Amino acid sequence: MTRAPRKVLVVGGGAAGNAVTILLRRAGVTVDLIEARPDWHAATGSGITLQGNALRVLRELGVWEQVEACGFAFGSLGMTAPDGTVLHVVEDIRTGGPDLPATVGMQRPRLQQILIEAVRACGPRIRLGTTVESLDQDADGVSARFSDGSRGRYDLVIAADGRNSATRAMIGIADRPEPTGMAIWRIAAPRPEGLERTxxxxGGPAYIAGYCPTSATTIYAYVVEGCRARASVPAESYADEMRALAEGYGGFWPEIVKHIDDPAKVNYTWFDRHLVEGPWHRGRVVLIGDAAHCCPPTLAQGAAMSLEDASVLAELLTTREDWDDRLLTDYHARRLPRVRMVVDASVQLGRWTLDGVRDADVPGLVGRTMNALKETP
Incomplete structure (x- = not known):
């Protein structure tokens, strides 16, 4: 007897949800993808840093050529004094292997657009402006009721609805992101001539100041400071606040500062730590991406960990006959040590900065972590 095609509900149309949808559809799995935002294209954020292990998954998704064409590849990291003097340049570790760049900077909305186009091309049922109202499970599957009053029946539900995942709470997982004590100001800007790496x-007016080229003509720039109460920083002051910090830096910063003039284009975000230590599933509902974990961007590995989740889960779902508790437990067992390593290292780097630890082994921690990520997940 021929088995009916399996049917999966993916909740969330960000990087993790889009990636797992593409991989499952490629294997012939029926997928419904829902996204809470009515405008799926409205990805927030000024830019994103994609290291080699993220690029490896994007190549698996079949979108590497578009990413390469739209982004800005580079292979080194500079350390500078507040006045812009270059103190040291290190070669980045190629975590995706020798045939991929160490790092690609991209405009985050452009990456989202590339993934959306790939999702649409693979033929899932897509519903925007839609959320899950309830999930009822039994031994054979999950019945979902949606915000538009419709219902669906699924073999598996994949919760890819971000760090504030409503699905995570719905299935009784109480873990939530916690602030680390640091916050970041970000803005997109034109790329100054000669800026070709991060x-x-x-030190200086903020804990950290940096930038990343995101295309031939653009960058995103950021400054990191201690958390302030959000109510004390009105949105209309965002440009003034970021500019006041950024004006204390030299090198390319005076050119960047000229473009910090519109508060609507400045993003202010606290750093969070989040890792669900226990199982990432309840019955036939499983977490991926930021719904299961997130970390400060000190290692630029947040997107990579989400994309790897999608790749590993899709591999298990498309190579095993039984979609059972053992499969989802094995997924968690494969992902937890690697994700914990990244989360803990990312938080530690920030903690050393907050505590002013001058003899911290930052190069050693970064090197060990990045070398470990060269291994396929």
Whole structure:
């Protein structure tokens, strides 16, 4: 007897949800993808840093050529003094292997657009402006009721609805992101001539100042400071606040500062730590991406960990006959040590900065972590 095609509900149309949808559809799995935002294209954020292990998954998704064409590849990291003097340049570790760049910077909305186009091309049922109202499970599957009053029946539900995942709470997982004590100001800007890699400055008016090229003509720039109460920083002051910090830096910063003039284009975000230590599933509902874990961007590995989740889960779902508790437990067992390593290292780097630890082994921690990520997940 021929088995009916399996049917999966993916909740969330960000990087993790889009990636797992593409991989499952490629294997012939029926997928419904829902996204809470009515405008799926409205990805927030000024830019994203994609290291080799993220690029490896994007190549698996079949979108590497578009990413390469739209992004800005580079292979080194500069350390500079607050006045812009270059103190040291290190070669980045190629975590995706020798045939991929060490790092690609991209405009985050452009990456989202590339993934959306790939999702649409693979033929899932897509519903925007839609959320899950309830999930009822039994031994054979999950019945979902949606915000538009419709219902669906699924063999598996994949919760890819971000760090504030409503699905995570719905299935009784109480873990939530917790602030680490640091916050970041970000803005997209034109790329100054000669800026061809990420440079980081530790010290000066903020804890960290840096930038990343995101295309031939653009960058995103950021400054990191201690958390302030959000109510004390009105949105209309965002440009003034970021500019006041950024004006204390030299090098390319005076050119960047000229473009910090519109508060609507400045993003202010606290750093969070989040890792669900226990199982990432309840019955036939499983977490991936930021719904299961997130970390400060000190290692630029957040998107990579989400994309790897999608790749590993899709591999298990498309190579095993039984979609059972053992499969989802094995998924968790494969992902937890690697994700914990990244989360803990990312938080530790920030903690050393907050505590002013001058003899911290930052190069050693970064090197060990990045070398470990060269291994396929």
């Amino acid at each position: 440079d980081l400055t530790h």
